Amino acid sequence: MTKRITHAPTRSTGVAIASLAIAAVGCKSDEPSAPATGVLAQAAQAAQVFQAIAPCDPVTIDQSMVIHDQATLSLVDFSFLRTIAAIRVSSGGATTTDADLAETITSGLLNTTFPQPVSGLPIPATPRPPEAALTGAQLIAQMQPIALFNRFDLAPANGDHCGEYRIVYGRYPNAVTNRYLLIFEAALPNPTPSLGIEGCRDVAEFWHGLSDTAMTTAQRAAALEDFYYNGLPGFSPVVDHAHYGVPFGQVRSNMFVNAASQNFTWQLREWRSSFNTGGQPVFTPDTVKDNPLVEFHDENSSNPNPTLFSSEQTAFVSHYTGGAMPNLLAFELNGGTSPIVACPEVNTVSAGFDNRFNEFQSHSNGPAPDDPVAAASTAFHGSITTVLSGNTAFAGLNSTHVLARSTAMSCAGCHELSVGDAISPSATWPAVAAGGFVHVRELGSTPPAVTPLSPALNNCFLPARAQNLESFVCNAPPPDAGVSDSGTQPDSGTPDSGTPSSCGGPYDPPCSPYEYCEFGPYNICGAQGSGTCQPRPTGCGYGGPQVCGCDGNTYPNACTAQASGTDVASTGACGCNLTAPNGCCYDDEVCAKTIRGGECIGAACSKAQPGVCKAPPPAGYCWENEDCGSGQICSGASICPCGAQCIKADAPGVCKTLSDTSKSEVTTAKAGLLSATNSTEAERAKADFDEAVEAAREAERAQPGAFVPQRRTH
Numbered sequence: 001m002t003k004r005i006t007h008a009p010t011r012s013t014g015v016a017i018a019s020l021a022i023a024a025v026g027c028k029s030d031e032p033s034a035p036a037t038g039v040l041a042q043a044a045q046a047a048q049v050f051q052a053i054a055p056c057d058p059v060t061i062d063q064s065m066v067i068h069d070q071a072t073l074s075l076v077d078f079s080f081l082r083t084i085a086a087i088r089v090s091s092g093g094a095t096t097t098d099a100d101l102a103e104t105i106t107s108g109l110l111n112t113t114f115p116q117p118v119s120g121l122p123i124p125a126t127p128r129p130p131e132a133a134l135t136g137a138q139l140i141a142q143m144q145p146i147a148l149f150n151r152f153d154l155a156p157a158n159g160d161h162c163g164e165y166r167i168v169y170g171r172y173p174n175a176v177t178n179r180y181l182l183i184f185e186a187a188l189p190n191p192t193p194s195l196g197i198e199g200c201r202d203v204a205e206f207w208h209g210l211s212d213t214a215m216t217t218a219q220r221a222a223a224l225e226d227f228y229y230n231g232l233p234g235f236s237p238v239v240d241h242a243h244y245g246v247p248f249g250q251v252r253s254n255m256f257v258n259a260a261s262q263n264f265t266w267q268l269r270e271w272r273s274s275f276n277t278g279g280q281p282v283f284t285p286d287t288v289k290d291n292p293l294v295e296f297h298d299e300n301s302s303n304p305n306p307t308l309f310s311s312e313q314t315a316f317v318s319h320y321t322g323g324a325m326p327n328l329l330a331f332e333l334n335g336g337t338s339p340i341v342a343c344p345e346v347n348t349v350s351a352g353f354d355n356r357f358n359e360f361q362s363h364s365n366g367p368a369p370d371d372p373v374a375a376a377s378t379a380f381h382g383s384i385t386t387v388l389s390g391n392t393a394f395a396g397l398n399s400t401h402v403l404a405r406s407t408a409m410s411c412a413g414c415h416e417l418s419v420g421d422a423i424s425p426s427a428t429w430p431a432v433a434a435g436g437f438v439h440v441r442e443l444g445s446t447p448p449a450v451t452p453l454s455p456a457l458n459n460c461f462l463p464a465r466a467q468n469l470e471s472f473v474c475n476a477p478p479p480d481a482g483v484s485d486s487g488t489q490p491d492s493g494t495p496d497s498g499t500p501s502s503c504g505g506p507y508d509p510p511c512s513p514y515e516y517c518e519f520g521p522y523n524i525c526g527a528q529g530s531g532t533c534q535p536r537p538t539g540c541g542y543g544g545p546q547v548c549g550c551d552g553n554t555y556p557n558a559c560t561a562q563a564s565g566t567d568v569a570s571t572g573a574c575g576c577n578l579t580a581p582n583g584c585c586y587d588d589e590v591c592a593k594t595i596r597g598g599e600c601i602g603a604a605c606s607k608a609q610p611g612v613c614k615a616p617p618p619a620g621y622c623w624e625n626e627d628c629g630s631g632q633i634c635s636g637a638s639i640c641p642c643g644a645q646c647i648k649a650d651a652p653g654v655c656k657t658l659s660d661t662s663k664s665e666v667t668t669a670k671a672g673l674l675s676a677t678n679s680t681e682a683e684r685a686k687a688d689f690d691e692a693v694e695a696a697r698e699a700e701r702a703q704p705g706a707f708v709p710q711r712r713t714h
Contacts, residue, residue, distance in 0.1 A: 056474035059211040064469065065462050067224065068147040068440065068451040075221035078228070080143035080169050083184060083239050086229060087273065091241035091281035093674060101281055103136030105182065105251060105271055108285030108360070113304065116287075117694060118356040121312050122304040123293060125360050128267060130257040131180065143169040143182060146451045147440050148224060150207045151185075152472075153465045154711050155200055156703035157538070160663075161187045161248055162200035165228065165238045170442030171257075176435075177264055179256040181442060185713075186238045187248035197538045197706045201473075202232055208473045241281055245272025247666045247696035251283055254415065254438060265366030266437045268411035275689070277682040279674045287358035289701075289713055290351050290409045292316060294359075297376040297403075315638075316357050317380065318646050320406075321387050322639055327352045327710040328405045331424075332393045333609070339513030339565075341467060343460035345427040350710035351409040354636070355698060362411035364437055370412045373403045373421070383644075390643035391609060396425045404429065414456075414714045415439070430456035439714075461714070468707040471514040475535030505530035516565045517550075525550035525569050536563050538706050546626065548574035552605045556626055576605035584610040584642035599623060601639055610642040617652040628655035635702045662696035669693075 059065065067073065084098045108114070109132035113122045149166040164185045171180040192199035206227060210220055231237040243249045251271045258264045271283040295301035295309075296316040303309035331338055331348040338344035363370045376399075384399035404421040407413035408429050416437050418429040432454045433441035439454040453462075502508045503517035504526035511517050511533035519531035537559050547558050549566035554573040561568050576586035585591050586605050591598030591613035601623045603611030614623050621627075622634035637653030640646030669689040676682035705711040 053209055053212045055205075055208075056470075057211070058470055059208055059466050061462050061466050063220065064207045064211045065150050065466050066147055066453070066457070067220075068453060070447055070449050071217050072221045072224070073145050073148070073447075075218055076225040078145040078148070078167060078225070080145070080182075081140045082229070083167060084140065086237070086239040087241045087244065088281055090237075090239075091273070091275070093241075093275050093281040094279035096280040097136075099136030099140060101136065101283075102139045103134075104282040104284070105139065105253070106132050106134055107271070107283065109269070111285075111360075114285065114360045116356070116358075118354075119308065119312055121293075121308050123359045124303075126265070126267065126363070128255060128257075131253075131255050134180070134257070139171075139182075142171045144172050144447045146170045146442050146447050147453075148228075150465070150469070152200070152204055152207060153468045153705070153707050154187075154713070155197060155706045156700065156711070157197065157706045158193075158703055159190045159195065159197035159199050159706070160193060160700060160703065162190050162203045162235075163188065164249060167228070167239075168440050170440075170447065172442075172447065173445040174443060176443070177256065177258045179254075179438075179443065181254040181438065181440070183252045183254075184239070184244065185250050185252060186240065186243035188238055188243060189236060191234050191236075197472075201476075203235065204469060204472050206232055208469060241273050243273075244283075245274060245286070245693065246670065247663060247693045248700055249273075250286060252288075252411075256437065266364040266416065268362040268364065268415065269360065272693075274693070275670070275673055275686070277673075277676075277679065277686050279676070279682070285360060287355055287360055288362050288411055289355070289358060290353050291359055291362045291370065291411055292353045292357040292372075294370045294372060294375045296357060297372045297380050299377055299379055312357070317383055318638055318640065319354055319357065320380075321383050321644055321646060322641055324351050324353055324406065325384070325387055325402065328402055328409075329394065329397075330709070332397065333604075335393070340464045341513075342463035343427075343430065345424055346430060346460050347464040348708075349405045349408065349423065350708065350712045351406055352701075352710040353406075353409075355701065364412045364416035369417055370410060371417050372407050372410075373400060373417075376403055383646075387641060387644050390641070393608070401425075409712060409714075411714075430454070430460050432456060472538065472707075475514055501533045502530040503533050511565075513565075516562050516567060518562070518567050519550075525567060531567065534562075536565060538563065545571055546573050547571055552576070554603075574605060576603070578605060578608060578610075580610035581643060583612070585613050586610055599627075602641060612639060612642050612650075614639070614650070620655055621652040622655050623652055635698065662692065662699050665692040666696050 062068070080102075081098060084102050088096060088098055088101050108125075109128040111125050112127060113124055115121075116123050145167060147168040149168065150163075151166060152163040155161060155163040164187050166186070167184045169182045169184070174180070188203065190199040206223075210223065226232070228238045244251055249272070251273075253269045254266065255269065256264075256266050268288060270286045270288045272286045274282055274284040276282050295303065296313050299310075299313055301309070301313070326333060327350040330350065331345050334348070338348045340347040361370075381399040384402050388394040388397055388399070388402070401422060401424055404418060405423050407421070408418035408423065415432060419431050421429050423429055432439055433452055435441065435443060439457050441452040441454075442448075501511070503511045504519060508530050514536055515533040516536050517526070517531045518534045519526050523529060523531065545557065547555050547561050547568045548570045549555055549561040549564065550569045551564075551566040552574055553564070553566070555561035555564065558568050573587060578586055580586050580590070580603075585600035586603045588598065588600050591600050595613055595615050597616045598613050599616060600611045601614050603609060617623055617627055623637050623639060625634045628634055634653045634655060638651045640650055666689070669685070669692040673682065673685040673689045676685045
């Protein structure tokens, strides 16, 4: 197998040059992409004046992962007003003002309850009068840009979008008890979703290219301005009404505009872009993701609807032990290893809590912080302990370690509660910025020259994101990775450094964390000698046929096996010589002996993790992704793991088509809402629109990540 590479300058360098060329003639084009194409052609002729960063060169984090210096941010217009105006204009909705649109970001802050959008459970909320009193005009005048973040790592594996690109605003002037931050988190659509994550390569190369040592601060600022407000060639601008919640993306706040009567509590909230029944663009309150209602951790908690609360609390316990815990414990389930070099245990933790359980606020401190470690009942601890005791991989872990991990996945945990908490006997959660509560410290009368970042960002999160970006840009997919060749990177026949390194033999070193050892069709798993290290593919789907990997695990297809770091041993599911406890299994054949067509769900032989036998689900339902058709995922399955004591009965999930379909439904529903001619029609159209958006967002959340199985937003 050969590795596809290119020795030409990356396209990202060309985009940066395009911005510079426009600025050089004394004007800035307002057109998003068509004029830039011509400029790119001109700039390519002058490319020799730049020392283009090579595809496998490492990035500079403060240039390619986060921009937090005013020297860059002040050179072009990243103002709050420009962002709000761009969102308003791009919405296509009815006429409103920038101030009126901005003011809707404080909507819902006086509510005392919200209906949970999935279950209907009343979710208590703590009103925030000082923040609610902020007018749109005040926000426009006072909010200042303090950082831009590259979150390419949040792209889903199917490349439905290309990650999130964020602008952080802080309110100035501020004081210790008078602070307010807003983060605009835009999900950038992939213009060629048929290519999967490969359709996002230009975006990755753009950010990678910002580390070009020949670029000046002014050139980098101009390139970023193009990216956010005009768009790369072929891509829409980042700042667009549709990218903050129609259907993906969001706006989040970190609030501390306070008074003694509020017990000086930091609170975090979330909104998404939407429309009101008059067709005007607005921001509407949304659930805070991976923030399950803290009362769910204690079966004795109260709620305005006690009957519904009881059933939802029981469902949450089952979801926690059967759905979230495998994500929380991914480091141990992977044998205590991780491809991420920086803070491997910290960066491997994820949760993926179902939105059905999320609440609308997250308290970082005060008399009642949203702290699962403190809130969990003895029974809840016991449910976790039961799962831990059933697997030797979890030796040394206790229920408090697990709860500390799930707390860290919440806004309150990441921003305060989890700092210094042990997530294992050998790892603690990293610190926020000096003074607490934030990762981007904006405190002061004016934006600092360089906005200080938290140790968590500097030491853990940003290096991990940089590693993912570098790996993706350096390693174009091999020809057999199942990704269509766009023709932009011709096969060279040789990798960057000559002959691929050998692997798999008794004296061979292991491949890098971004490669797998390929042995070829006549050398099954190294039986005839060494193999060669090849880049792990990305963008794998779930379509079959199943294969058995050289690591002894069964995978949906060859691509997912290679993406997990192993070559294929054989077609079909793996056998296993381990004996499972009664009622559990390691392969389908065991289940078929007692259940007609029985399936073994959740088994991993190499991890000594038995699964459970289930009868085939009804048509359209599923126990796992492999039960669904090509381009579908299994959403909502609830299965009690082998050896666990679960209260809720097992229930299959539903096979859902991925978001191409759901996005078209959002587009149709949006058109219906904006064309409504009377209030009755508008109310009905608004309900249809909200339902379509939530369905699309749910399908997107169920997608595995391009770089990690379960994505997390912080």
